[in-house]
Structures are given as structure tokens and as C-alpha cells.
Amino acid sequence: MSLIHEIDYGTPASRSETMVTLTIDGREVTVPEGTSIMRAAMDAGIEVPKLCASDMMDAFGSCRLCLVEIKGRGGMPASCTTPVAPGLEVSTQTPRLKDVRRGVMELYISDHPLDCLTCAANGDCELQDMAGAVGLRDVRYGYEGDNHVKARNNGEINAKWLPKDESNPYFTYDPAKCIVCSRCVRACEEVQGTFALTIGGRGFDSRVSAGMAEDFMSSECVSCGACVQACPTATLTEKSVIEIGQPEHSVVTTCAYCGVGCSFKAEMRGEELVRMVPWKDGQANRGHSCVKGRFAYGYSNHGDRILNPMIREKISDPWREVTWDEAYAHVAAEFRRLQYQYGRDSVGGITSSRCTNEETYLVQKLVRAGFGNNNVDTCARVCHSPTGYGLGQAFGTSAGTQNFDSVEFTDVAVIIGANPTDGHPVFASRLKKRLREGAKLIVIDPRRTDIVRSPHIEASYHLPLQPGTNVAILTSLAHVIVTEGLANEAFIRERCDWSEYEDWAAFVAEPYHSPEATEAYTGVPADLVRGAARLYATGGNGAIYYGLGVTEHSQGSTTVMAIANLAMVTGNIGRPGVGVNPLRGQNNVQGSCDMGSFPHELPGYRHISDDATRETFEKLWGVQISNEPGLRIPNMLDAAVDGTFKGIYIQGEDILQSDPDTKHVAAGLAAMECVVVHDLFLNETANYAHVFLPGSTFLEKDGTFTNAERRINRVRKVMTPKNGYADWEVTQKLAQAMGLNWNYRHPSEIMDEIAATTPSFALVSYDYLDKMGSVQWPCNEQHPEGSPIMHVDGFVRGKGKFIRTEYVATDERTGPRFPLLLTTGRILSQYNVGAQTRRTDNVVWHAEDQLEIHPHDAEQRGIRDGDWIRLASRAGETTLRTLITDRVAPGVVYTTFHHPTTQANVITTDFSDWATNCPEYKVTAVQVMPSNGPSDWQQDYDEQARQSRRIAGKLEAAE
Amino acid sequence: MSHDTNAKLIYMANQIATFFKSQPQDEAAQGVATHINKYWEPRMRRKLFQHIDSGGEGLSPLVLEAASKIKRPEAA
Known part of the structure; x- marks a missing residue:
């Protein structure tokens, strides 16, 4: 194992398909038109010295270190800002260039502290590297005089010196070490899109300033870490690096927070995590991160973590620590007792969207093969289950239709009931980048979320609807598109059921769906709805991104269908830049659904009543599987109150805090006789538990997560589980205690079983993922490299289905008591x-x-x-x-x-x-x-x- | 809303009927039945039938119309 060093090409890749050939240092190089000379050189393996350039950002041309000479052209142009041209003859190293570069470095170093040995960046400092690269041997100017380095000059206070800013909990800003390369400022603008940083002053007074010369914490900084990553010196440094030192090896893994599923390098020293750095080859995040994935991993060794299994008879008793074997035996005996006493269907399980695919698969397998029923559900129940239902009905699969890269081709983005800058920050940064390039934005949300108006971003339309009126607004949008003749009939005739379309078109064209009619209860002025509909239908590639503001309603599923209708009626399906994109909440909520966590579905979204599917699993598992759907989480709680549901195994979900109507959840849990909570902490649900099994973090196990774009990403173990066992091992032991003959030695064997039984995962294996980096399902014989975009040549269900979406007001109404x-x-x-x-x-x-x-x-x-x-x-x-x-x-x-x-x-x-x-x-x-x-x-x-x-x-x- | 699970079940069945009522008429009753068959665990369907058999008070007419197409679970 060693530290992964990523190549920095200096400037972003060019998308041009026209190729240009030139000569650099006598070597012929062919690159796409628009490529910088710097990047072309790096392509050929020639590293031009640089300080202000990074391939995460556009060229800036300020450090004057990357100069080259070009035959027939005067002067020494900066290679980062000079594009290639056919036939150029470039030299990156000449006597003149050597002198000039050394001179430039000498000036940099003359205003930089020489504490390299004790500096946190020692071993990871580009300034040091460049001083070495240009052969700097002497600084003739001395360190006296004007400088930013010393607090005092000859006893006098140095007004140019600024103290370290340690206000951010995760990184420090040391102005004394800044070389004003602007990389942090540009990262904040171009990569993150927050514009929290700027260069204040001019000339020798120039310096990085957070907000209006505030400290980082008081500024608009969102602590995404892009600036820290961009900094070539120790000016911006992770506090963990200052405390621990430089990492010695790194492992690529996947963030365990939201559904964006960012790839990170976990940079380690032994088993100690030094820092998490976003991985440029991560196909979801492309080298970017947010404050959670980048910095918020400290919970993994928080003192609250429970490391030993515990049991208690009554929930009013204190917990009693027991051995793992006692815990397994106790759970097995209790569940068998409950089933004997109250029937086979009296117990169930909840799989976790926080855990890996492999772990989720095992929990549903334990329920189906061990408990002998289908009482398994997952936290997707309370977030995106309507997406599964709605898109399944309309398109034939619950899958979101695009990859995240697709946003780079979007012309009109519609955000409905989602707050990506908070909930899916790395995707939001990618979207904002596209918006700054000129794409238009429509936001449908009761709140004026940050994306409606923020630096260099302004929505063309914000429809601030009354909560609960999603269906009315979306049907009104469809009304405008249909009645104003903006429907894409060619697409509809080719790809959808025409008679269903005609029925639906007549339905939405009814006058009571017009924006003028719905305005009365949606609260959205009709002209805004009309404008938004016209923009979405005619503005080029239209992509809809939505979140839980769509699904978590009485008409959640209807709203998802309404979204599908809009995409179909405008022909925005089946190519890059368009589509229906559910922004999923949890790291593996997509995966937990894929793995058969729902009570009516086996892995791969196949209904439990399908004999052939059941047979596949029955043969492999050697059991009979019930052909009846099991209980969903709310149904389990209702059945518990009714006295017919008595025991539950909950892996990594806190239903007492996360599910609605806490008092009802508490009543349901209190009515059960054996509640088993498998988690990192004594969460709120554990207040009602009889058995606690300690869980492990994503840093402590191997597996896969599947993100919102159906991308199967590897999770790689970087440290030993503090509790002793990865979660899949605990479930396996529990299954063994219940008499099941499971003998998985590694999660890869579980994935092999998934691939063998689930057609959409047919080609997935750990070896294949290692080779490909990641793949998006379906990944099988028809789609060997996975499926970035769905429904390319036709809908999964055959013809796209238009479905009438009648608005029905929720029964949760305001009134005099609750206005x-x-x-x-x-x-x-x-x-x-x-x-x-x-x-x-x-x-x-x-x-x-x-x-x-x-x-x-x-x-x-x-x-x-x-x-x-x-x-x-x-x-x-x-x-x-x-x-x-x-x-x-x-x-x-x-x-x-x-x-x-x-x-x-x-x-x-x-x-x-x-x-x-x-x-x-x-x-x-x-x-x-x-x-x-x-x-x-x-x-x-x-x-x-x-x-x-x-x-x-x-x-x-x-x- | 009450914690009376029977009332809740009736409410859920009616919600499903409300959606399918707006769909083309010839698909409505089958739509309700298919939905309940696919997603309702037997004891939920059993409770629904107990209620229908004792008069079905409070149930939407469309649910009652769909009843003959809903799979009757085996007795517990």
C-alpha cells in the first residue's frame, strides 16, 4: 500500500473532437483542440513547473513559473493559458527559462517563512517541490524589509502580518504562508460555487480574504474543503494533518453520507485516518466534496460508540453487557419463541440505507430465509418509495434516468422539492457550475432555498407553492405545455402509448387545471407557471431534479407520475442533459431498494408473487419463500399496536427519531417483546430495545454503496472494526444462531450471489468494480459497461405510460386552531x-x-x-x-x-x-x-x- | 388521525380508491384491487375483508366494487 498520487494536468481537459499535433521538447504530441500547452506537455509526461495551475480550475496565469518558449513566437508565454496549435514547437526548458523561473521562485521565497522542517505541509508542499524543481539555491534579497512573515520587524509591529485563523474547526488559514496564487479563491468560485473567498488589496498588499476580511467561520464559507485541497502550501491545512502528520498510505472508498456517493481517498497513517480527500476519478463527485464527507468522520471514534453487545429484559432495566455469543443465542431464542407463540409472521426486520449492499442483502435474506416471511422494509419507505412506485408505473423501472455528469449538458434545470445546496452539496456545485455557464433554472419549492438566488445564480422562475399542492402545480405546467402546443408529439408517437397520451392530454387540458384556476390554492401567480412551463418545454435539454419535497406527501406517488409525464410530453428522456433525477437522501438508499429490502420485492425489483424469481432464490437458499407481500414499516407498527407483531431486527436505522408521529412509533415499539437494534450508538430507537448489537462504520468494512445515479461504488476497509465485527458478519452470526448455514468469508462472495440471482447486476463483481472504478446498473450482457443513461432506445416497460394526475388536497388542513x-x-x-x-x-x-x-x-x-x-x-x-x-x-x-x-x-x-x-x-x-x-x-x-x-x-x- | 388501526386501514383503502377514481373508468376497480393485492400483507387484507363483510361502513364505493377482485387471504 502506498499513497495515491493523482496526476495534476494543470488545466481542465478539452472536450473538442478536433485533434491538434505539436512538438514539445522534441516529442510529437496530439491532443484535442483547446488543450493548454501545459496539459499537452503533461500528457506527454513532461511536467512544466507551476504553482497557480490545477486541472480542477481554469487557467489563471499568475505565478509566472510555467513559462515556455515557442519557436517563432516572441517572449515566454505561460503554458497554462496558451492553447496548443498545429505544428508548434515548444521548449519547456531553456537557459532563459531556467533563469527566469529561478528568479520568480526567489521572489516567492523571499516572503515565505523558512520553517519547512516543522511545517505541517512538509512532504506535501508544492512550493518546496517547485523550489527544488527550478534549482533554487539562494535568496539574494534577504528576509528583512517589507514582509508578511514576521509579526514584528525590528521590534516594530508588522501591520502586514496576520495571525493564523483557526476559527474553522477543521482547517487553519495561515496568511504568513500564502503565496497569493488564488487557487483557493478560484476553487471556491469554480468548483464549489460559493464565492466566499477573494483577494483583497493590490500589489504587495494582496491577500486572501474570507468574506469581507472576516475570519473563515464568520464568512459565507461552507467548509467544503476545496480551498484546502487546492492550496499548494501550508496556508490552508487540515487540522488533522497539523496534529497527526502526513499520511503514508491511502485507500479509495465511498462517502457514507448522502446519495451523491462521493469517492474519497482515505489517507491513513497506520490505522489512523489522517484525512479524507475527494478523489478526482470519482465519477459522481469529480474531485469535489462537502463539509460532511470531507471532515465529519470524527463520530467513528466518538466516546458514545457502543463496542459490546448488550441485553436487558425490560426496557426500564439498565443494559447488561454480554458476549457476542450470548447476544446471538438470546436473539435467536427470542425470535423463535415469538414465532412459536404468535405465528411465523410476528417478527420482521429493517434493512439500512446506511449499510452496504451486501449487508442489506443479508438482512432481507435473514428475514425471508430465516424468519420465513417477507416482513422486511427499509428507510426508503419514508423517503423515496413513491419514486419507485411512480417511475415504475410510468417508465417500467424505478431507476433515476441519468448520471450526474448529465448536468453538464442541461439547458433548463427544474428543481422540485429539493434543496441541493444543503442536501446534495456536491451535486449542487456541479449544477451551479452549469448554471453559471448559462443554463436556466426553475425552482418549485415553498421556501426560497439558497439556489433560488445566490452569487452568480438566479432562478428564472421560483414557484413558491403552498405545501401539499405539488400535483396541482405540475398538472398546471402540463396544461400549459399541452394547450399551447408545446408537446413533443414526434417523441410521444415514437416512444409512448399514443392513446394513453391522448387521454392524458385531454385530462390536463381541462380548464380547471389551468394556472389561472389553480392559483387560488397553490398560491403561485399564473404567469409564473406559464413562463416556467414554456421555458422547460422550449429551452433545450430539460432536466428535472427532485427530492423528498415531492415524495413525502399524501400524493407523493402521484407527483412522481406527474414529473414523468412532464419529461415524456417534452421528450426530455433518453439522452445526456435531460431526464428525471431523484436526489436520494442516504448513501445507499438506492442500493437498499435494489437489494430487495421492500416487503413485496426480491432483489432487482421483482415482485414476490413472481414464481420464477422466487424459485431462483428458493433453489439457492434451500427454503420456501412466501408469495405474499410482508408488512411495511408503518404497517409493522400498526400490527404491533394490534398485538400481532412482536419482534424486530433493526439494522442502522433510528425509526423513533426519523419516522413520523413519534408517539405512535413509540407505542408500536413498546408493544413488541424483542426489539433488536444494531447500530453505532444507543440511538433513540434503542430506548425501546431489548438487545443492542454494536455496529461498524463505513471505514471498518468492505462492501459497495449504490448512489442516486445507480452507480455501484466500492467501500473499502481502512481500519479494524472497533466493535470487532463488520455488520455483515454480525448478521451472518445471527443467521447461524437461527440455524441457517451461511458461510460468507468476504463481502465479495455476497456480491457474487447478488450477481448470480439478479439480472441487472449480472456482471458486477469486486474484480470488475476494481477494473472499472464503478458501474451503473443495469450492468449485464446487454450493458457490459453499465448504464449511465436509461431509456436510450425505448422505455424499459416498452411504451412510456402517461397517467392522469388528479390533485387531491391532503386531509391535513389548516384551520383556526392550527393556522x-x-x-x-x-x-x-x-x-x-x-x-x-x-x-x-x-x-x-x-x-x-x-x-x-x-x-x-x-x-x-x-x-x-x-x-x-x-x-x-x-x-x-x-x-x-x-x-x-x-x-x-x-x-x-x-x-x-x-x-x-x-x-x-x-x-x-x-x-x-x-x-x-x-x-x-x-x-x-x-x-x-x-x-x-x-x-x-x-x-x-x-x-x-x-x-x-x-x-x-x-x-x-x-x- | 386516530391510532385506531382499523380506521387507518379504511382511510388507506379510500386513499387508493381516490387515486384510481380519477383514472379511466374501466381500469379503476381493477387498479384498486391490483394495488392492494400487490402491496397489502395478508393480515391487512384480512382486516379489510372483516370490515367489508360486516357492512363496509366508511369504505369508498370503488373499494367495495374492487372487493371481488381482491385476493382473500387464507384464514389466520
Whole structure:
């Protein structure tokens, strides 16, 4: 093992198909037109010295180190900013170039501290490398006089010197070491798209400035780490590198946060993780990262991690540590007892979207082969299950249609019910890059999310609809497209069922679907809807990106169908730049669905009633599989309340915090006799557990995650599991204790079984993934290299199906008692229920959930910014602090659900999507009023949680 | 909404009917039945039939129309 060194070509690749041949240092080189001389040289293996250039950003031409000479041209042009031309004869090393470069380096070094031995970048410093490359032997100017290096000059205060900025928890900014190459500023602009950094001053006074000469923490910086990665010196350095030192080996793996699925190099020293650096060859992230994947991994060795299995008889007892064998035997005996006593269908399991495909596959296999029923579900139930249903109906597969690279070809992006800058930040950066290149943007969201208007980005249309009226708006958009003759009839005739289209077109053309008619309840002015529809239908490649603001509604599935209709009616399917793109929440929510985690489906989305599919697995597993669908999570909880569901094995999901109507979830869990929680921490659900099995982190196991673009990425083990076992091993041992003859020696063997049984994974193996980097399913004989774009030559189901989408108002209505609508979402620095991010320094950005409320609504209630308020719905009440903002419309309030003390889901109701039971998190009628502090429920809950986390013989575990 | 699981089941069945009511009429009842057959666990269907058999109060007419096409689970 060694450290992976990626080649930096200095400038981005050119997309041109016209090739140009030139000569560099006597070698003939052929490259695409538009390539820089610097990149062409690197292609030929010739490294031109450089400091300000990086292939992550456009050429800048400021460091004057990459000069070359070109025969027949005067002077010494910078190779980064000079494009190739046919027949050029370039020299990268001549006596004149050597002198000039050495002179330039001498000037740099004359204003740079010479503490190389104790510098954090020692061993990873491009300035040092370049000094070596140009043969710098002497600095004739001395270090006296004007400089940025010393705090004092001859006893006098040096006004040019600035102290280190250590305000960011993860990296430091040391202005004394800055060479003003602007790489950080350009990374912030071009890669991340935040524009938090700039160069202040001019000439010798020039320096990097965060915001308006603020510290990094006070500036707009989102801590994505792109600047740190770009910095050629120790000016911007990870605090972990300062503390530990330089890494000695690295392993490519996949981030375990959101559904973007970024590839990272885990840079290690022994088994200690030094830092996570985004991998340029990662096909989802292309070398970029966000604050979570880049920095927020500290939870993996947080003191709260539970490392020994534990058991208790009653949930009011303290936990008792036991051996693994005792724990397995106990669970096996309990589940067998429950099945004997209450029937085969009285137990079930929940697979985790946080775990690997292989682990998920094993949990559903344990339920189907070991428990003998189909009571298995996964957290996709509460997020993207309507996507599966809706796209399955319309296109014949639940798959999102594009890869992330597709956005580079999009002309009109439509974002519906998603907040990518917070929820899917690396994708958002790629989208913003495309928007800055001129693509247009339509945002359909009750809130004015950051992407609506931010530096160098402005949506052409923002449709601030009332929560719950998605179907009405989307059907209105279709109305405009159809009635104004903007439908792509050629596409529809070729690719869709024409009679279904005619039926649907007549339906949407009804006057009551017109924007003028729907305006009354959507709250969106009709002219905005008309404008947006025209832009999407006529603006070139139109791509729809959507999130949980679409799915988590009573009409979630209908909304997904409405989105599919829009894509089909405009012909925006089947090529780069277009499509229907569900932005998935969790790292492996796509994979957990693929692996047969739903109670009605075997791996590969094949219905449980299909005899041939069942037979495949029955033969392999040597068991009979029930042909009846099992219970979904909400159904399990209902059945538990009814007394027919008694035991559950929950791997890596915190349903008590993440699922709606907390009181109902608690009642369901409390009614069960054996709740087994397999997790890193004593999460909220564990308050109701009888058995706790310690889990392992993504750093501690091998496996695969499948991201939102269906990309199967390798997860690679970089350290020994602190709890002793990877999660797949625990499930296997549990299965063995229940009498199943499982003997997987490595997750690759599990993947082999998946490939053997699931046609869309037929060619997938660890060897193949190592060879390809990653593949997007379907990956089989027909698509040996995977499938970046779906439905290229026709829909999976044959003809695309237009489906009528009638708007039905949710039964969750506002009224005199609950006049406001609450909608929920995420924030950049925190992730989901926060179990991981709350256990990192990310809390400095978001220490508590806040209620966003419009100034008008706040004023009416006598509420000031930061006040404690009571938030009440028909389901329950809680308290939190306010944030007064006009990002939300009057009548709408918003909060996040990252903190268990807030218990936002005490408020949400158990209304759900008609087709999939996906909860309606996004619409709850509430009232807001001033309050003095935590509600009785919060205090009771806190006390109960504290009690239930006691471990016999140990001090009380602090959250 | 109450925690009465029977009421919830009726509500869910009616929600499904509401969607299919808006679809072409000749597909509506079959649509409801197919959906329930594909996604409802037997004990949910059993409860639904218990309710239908005892009069089906509160159920949408489309659910009642679909009932003959819904798979009746074996007795528990």
C-alpha cells in the first residue's frame, strides 16, 4: 500500500473532437483542440513547473513559473493559458527559462517563512517541490524589509502580518504562508460555487480574504474543503494533518453520507485516518466534496460508540453487557419463541440505507430465509418509495434516468422539492457550475432555498407553492405545455402509448387545471407557471431534479407520475442533459431498494408473487419463500399496536427519531417483546430495545454503496472494526444462531450471489468494480459497461405510460386552531437524524433545530428572533427557538429534524402517500406561540432516554 | 388521525380508491384491487375483508366494487 498520487494536468481537459499535433521538447504530441500547452506537455509526461495551475480550475496565469518558449513566437508565454496549435514547437526548458523561473521562485521565497522542517505541509508542499524543481539555491534579497512573515520587524509591529485563523474547526488559514496564487479563491468560485473567498488589496498588499476580511467561520464559507485541497502550501491545512502528520498510505472508498456517493481517498497513517480527500476519478463527485464527507468522520471514534453487545429484559432495566455469543443465542431464542407463540409472521426486520449492499442483502435474506416471511422494509419507505412506485408505473423501472455528469449538458434545470445546496452539496456545485455557464433554472419549492438566488445564480422562475399542492402545480405546467402546443408529439408517437397520451392530454387540458384556476390554492401567480412551463418545454435539454419535497406527501406517488409525464410530453428522456433525477437522501438508499429490502420485492425489483424469481432464490437458499407481500414499516407498527407483531431486527436505522408521529412509533415499539437494534450508538430507537448489537462504520468494512445515479461504488476497509465485527458478519452470526448455514468469508462472495440471482447486476463483481472504478446498473450482457443513461432506445416497460394526475388536497388542513403549515428539511452541516454529524464539530454550524417563520406571522404572535416558541399540531407539541426570515412565505413555517431533543416528529402526523405509505412529513398544520422552554413531553422524553441508556456497572452515558 | 388501526386501514383503502377514481373508468376497480393485492400483507387484507363483510361502513364505493377482485387471504 502506498499513497495515491493523482496526476495534476494543470488545466481542465478539452472536450473538442478536433485533434491538434505539436512538438514539445522534441516529442510529437496530439491532443484535442483547446488543450493548454501545459496539459499537452503533461500528457506527454513532461511536467512544466507551476504553482497557480490545477486541472480542477481554469487557467489563471499568475505565478509566472510555467513559462515556455515557442519557436517563432516572441517572449515566454505561460503554458497554462496558451492553447496548443498545429505544428508548434515548444521548449519547456531553456537557459532563459531556467533563469527566469529561478528568479520568480526567489521572489516567492523571499516572503515565505523558512520553517519547512516543522511545517505541517512538509512532504506535501508544492512550493518546496517547485523550489527544488527550478534549482533554487539562494535568496539574494534577504528576509528583512517589507514582509508578511514576521509579526514584528525590528521590534516594530508588522501591520502586514496576520495571525493564523483557526476559527474553522477543521482547517487553519495561515496568511504568513500564502503565496497569493488564488487557487483557493478560484476553487471556491469554480468548483464549489460559493464565492466566499477573494483577494483583497493590490500589489504587495494582496491577500486572501474570507468574506469581507472576516475570519473563515464568520464568512459565507461552507467548509467544503476545496480551498484546502487546492492550496499548494501550508496556508490552508487540515487540522488533522497539523496534529497527526502526513499520511503514508491511502485507500479509495465511498462517502457514507448522502446519495451523491462521493469517492474519497482515505489517507491513513497506520490505522489512523489522517484525512479524507475527494478523489478526482470519482465519477459522481469529480474531485469535489462537502463539509460532511470531507471532515465529519470524527463520530467513528466518538466516546458514545457502543463496542459490546448488550441485553436487558425490560426496557426500564439498565443494559447488561454480554458476549457476542450470548447476544446471538438470546436473539435467536427470542425470535423463535415469538414465532412459536404468535405465528411465523410476528417478527420482521429493517434493512439500512446506511449499510452496504451486501449487508442489506443479508438482512432481507435473514428475514425471508430465516424468519420465513417477507416482513422486511427499509428507510426508503419514508423517503423515496413513491419514486419507485411512480417511475415504475410510468417508465417500467424505478431507476433515476441519468448520471450526474448529465448536468453538464442541461439547458433548463427544474428543481422540485429539493434543496441541493444543503442536501446534495456536491451535486449542487456541479449544477451551479452549469448554471453559471448559462443554463436556466426553475425552482418549485415553498421556501426560497439558497439556489433560488445566490452569487452568480438566479432562478428564472421560483414557484413558491403552498405545501401539499405539488400535483396541482405540475398538472398546471402540463396544461400549459399541452394547450399551447408545446408537446413533443414526434417523441410521444415514437416512444409512448399514443392513446394513453391522448387521454392524458385531454385530462390536463381541462380548464380547471389551468394556472389561472389553480392559483387560488397553490398560491403561485399564473404567469409564473406559464413562463416556467414554456421555458422547460422550449429551452433545450430539460432536466428535472427532485427530492423528498415531492415524495413525502399524501400524493407523493402521484407527483412522481406527474414529473414523468412532464419529461415524456417534452421528450426530455433518453439522452445526456435531460431526464428525471431523484436526489436520494442516504448513501445507499438506492442500493437498499435494489437489494430487495421492500416487503413485496426480491432483489432487482421483482415482485414476490413472481414464481420464477422466487424459485431462483428458493433453489439457492434451500427454503420456501412466501408469495405474499410482508408488512411495511408503518404497517409493522400498526400490527404491533394490534398485538400481532412482536419482534424486530433493526439494522442502522433510528425509526423513533426519523419516522413520523413519534408517539405512535413509540407505542408500536413498546408493544413488541424483542426489539433488536444494531447500530453505532444507543440511538433513540434503542430506548425501546431489548438487545443492542454494536455496529461498524463505513471505514471498518468492505462492501459497495449504490448512489442516486445507480452507480455501484466500492467501500473499502481502512481500519479494524472497533466493535470487532463488520455488520455483515454480525448478521451472518445471527443467521447461524437461527440455524441457517451461511458461510460468507468476504463481502465479495455476497456480491457474487447478488450477481448470480439478479439480472441487472449480472456482471458486477469486486474484480470488475476494481477494473472499472464503478458501474451503473443495469450492468449485464446487454450493458457490459453499465448504464449511465436509461431509456436510450425505448422505455424499459416498452411504451412510456402517461397517467392522469388528479390533485387531491391532503386531509391535513389548516384551520383556526392550527393556522400555519409546517414543512421540514435539512441543513448542510447536519445529516438526517444527526447521529453522526452531531458527534462531530459540525455542531458549530447548527447546534439546534430552529423554526423558520415569516416576519408577518412572527409579528402577529409577538415572537422575536431567537425566542423559545411552542410548536403544536394535532399529533403533539414541542418547543424550539425561532429564526425569523422571509425565506418562508407567510403561513408557512419550516424546521430541520437533526436533533433528538427537538423531536420535530412529535409534530408530524401519520398521514401518508396513498400508494406506498411514505409519510407526509412535508405538510403539518401547526400553531406557534411563545413559550418559556421545553415542553412536558420533551422533559419526560429526556428523562426516559436518560434512564434507558444506563449500562450496569458503568457511569451514565452522556448523549 | 386516530391510532385506531382499523380506521387507518379504511382511510388507506379510500386513499387508493381516490387515486384510481380519477383514472379511466374501466381500469379503476381493477387498479384498486391490483394495488392492494400487490402491496397489502395478508393480515391487512384480512382486516379489510372483516370490515367489508360486516357492512363496509366508511369504505369508498370503488373499494367495495374492487372487493371481488381482491385476493382473500387464507384464514389466520
